[in-house]
Amino acid sequence: MNEDHPARKYYLHDGEQQTGPFLLEDLEQHTLTSTTMVWYKGLDDWQEAGRIDELLPVINHTQPHHVEDVPPPFKNTVSKTTPPPFQTKQPVAPVKSSSGAGRIGWIVGLLILAGLIIFAVQQFRSVAQAMNEEPVEPTYQEQILSIEEQEKATPRKFLKTGGTFKETVFTGKFRVDGTIANTATVARYKNVVIEVSFYDSKNKFLGSERHTIEDQFPAGSSKEFKLKLDPPKGADNCKWKAVSATAY
Numbered sequence: 001m002n003e004d005h006p007a008r009k010y011y012l013h014d015g016e017q018q019t020g021p022f023l024l025e026d027l028e029q030h031t032l033t034s035t036t037m038v039w040y041k042g043l044d045d046w047q048e049a050g051r052i053d054e055l056l057p058v059i060n061h062t063q064p065h066h067v068e069d070v071p072p073p074f075k076n077t078v079s080k081t082t083p084p085p086f087q088t089k090q091p092v093a094p095v096k097s098s099s100g101a102g103r104i105g106w107i108v109g110l111l112i113l114a115g116l117i118i119f120a121v122q123q124f125r126s127v128a129q130a131m132n133e134e135p136v137e138p139t140y141q142e143q144i145l146s147i148e149e150q151e152k153a154t155p156r157k158f159l160k161t162g163g164t165f166k167e168t169v170f171t172g173k174f175r176v177d178g179t180i181a182n183t184a185t186v187a188r189y190k191n192v193v194i195e196v197s198f199y200d201s202k203n204k205f206l207g208s209e210r211h212t213i214e215d216q217f218p219a220g221s222s223k224e225f226k227l228k229l230d231p232p233k234g235a236d237n238c239k240w241k242a243v244s245a246t247a248y
Helices: 024-029 053-062 100-132 140-153
Strands: 010-013 018-022 037-039 159-167 174-182 189-199 205-217 222-229 237-247
Touching: 018 024, 018 237, 024 053, 159 189, 159 237, 174 189, 174 205, 174 237, 189 222, 205 222
Parallel strands: none
Antiparallel strands: 010 018, 010 037, 159 174, 174 222, 189 205, 189 237
């Protein structure tokens, strides 16, 4: 613990969610990097953890150790069996026949050969024509429809939450002043379901509950919401995120 500030409480922010408060010894249970944003009472604004001297031992203690990836041993899967040499079939000389049946056979054979040649030429022309045709680009409307379908299928990917919470002094309840931003390009959402998770002072998960924000969120919009929560016993912190919504 920091001897100069034994009761200092630290708050962390990963760019999307705020966590805390934590005591100095609690931070060793987190993966704290030099670029993690930190705030505590006394700072004018958020600071990188690497700029705070008292956090340097915690950063060095919690840095993950990277293990070099080692490729698996190479196994030769090529078959050692050698295929037999390719042999070209020699054309069989036609049997000369002075009969009428022999001449008819020759005529039939020539007709079949001519048909095969004509078919091959037609196939070659079709392939050549297809290769010379320019690809058809999708229209702007088709592109927009494709983007909208993707965004409607995954609303939680485009709904970002933020805000703050505080504990009321006399009732012990939590009050959340949150925000929901729709980062989708086209899709609109409504009835956003927010999942709130509760944690104790050691950041141990205690439970969660869900609330529906009955409002509409057009593409690119951001709105505020408020929740009054009755946290489980021992809860000291909470986090929230959007888990589903209705596209309309």
